[in-house]
Amino acid sequence: MAVLAFFSGVASFFLVERKEALAQLIAVLLLLSWLWFWLDNWLHERIQQRFGVTIPATAERFALQLVHQESLFFALPFFLAATSWDHAQAGFTLLIIACALISVIDPVYYKKLAPRRTLFAVFHAFALFVVLLVILPVLLQLSTSQSLATALICAAAFSLPALGRLLPNGRWWRLPCLLLLLGALGLLLWQLRSAIPAAALRLTSISLTQQLDTEQRKPGRSITSVDETSLHQQGLYSFTAIKAPRGLREAIYHLWIHNGKEVDRIKLDISGGRAGGYRAWSRKQNFPARAVGKWQIKVVTASGQLIGINRFVVTPAPARTTAPADA
Secondary structure, eight states, X not given: OHHXXXXXXXXXXXXXXXXXXXXXXXXXXXXXXXXXXXXXHHHHHHHHHHHOOOOOHHHHHHHHHHHHHHHHHHHHHHHHHHOOTTSTHHHHHHHHHXXXXXXXXXXXXXXXXXXXXXXXXXXXXXXXXXXXXXXXXXXXXXXXHHHHHHHHHHHXXXXXXXXXXXXXXXXXXXXXXXXXXXXXXXXXXXXXXGGSXXXXXXXXXXXXXXXXXXXXXXXXXXXXXXXXXHHXXXXXXXXXXXXXXXXXXXXXXXXXXXXXXXEEEEEEEEESOOTTOEEEEEEEOOOXXXXXXXXXXXXXXXXXXXXXXXXXXXXXXXXXXXXXXXX
């Protein structure tokens, strides 16, 4: 089952890339599996009360393990493609990889994770949160910011009923503690949202240039350094191509950062569904008088999630040569 989950996740990623409806069908089935497990606890109680039939706890945990595996391996290819590995995002994606491995190693999952109810609740909520970050933009065309907020709320709401039967009875304080824990985890993830890759968006091209063909939407020669005189005379274009699911409309920002300080923020609107990615650019001509130093152009979502980053250096203006005096 774990192998099938992995390959179905990879297949879903490539199907989304090719804009095929089958990928959306897979996303729907995955979301229904979470809804089924959420309702299963309620149905379990009704069946037990009416027919006296009890479903073994082992069977319930096995079903939940399958849902965890499918969810994590479905989402993983999207995050691998969207992660900036020289950024804190690498830690979030590595955490998804670790959780996916835990879900397929039975001795770790059943003997180390499942008996620790608080840790298991966090694992359960995280798996749902991760898969919703992928499913919501694909199915509902929610923006990255909307998907992030919705995923946080849904992960907390759907995890509580699904874990109800795993909590011992007679301890009144366990449910409030679980609510506080999930709430604290949600706030922490929101504060650290810049480290969460925008799974539905993928940067296919980023370059810095002083020339741009606006009709063909093609950048000129890519540069990594520019002298101060040329910078003030010609300015710079920051060109990006971003691939997104069809139907998705997203506002992104180019942040121009000089020596660690943001000096400009330029908004761009993109739409999904284009094979080579939606091509957009910003042009900056108004630079500080002293622009020498290290610069960054961060491509971020409205909620601050990093999509990509470009770096360049501004060097001092070349020294002017003095003409020799006439004898």
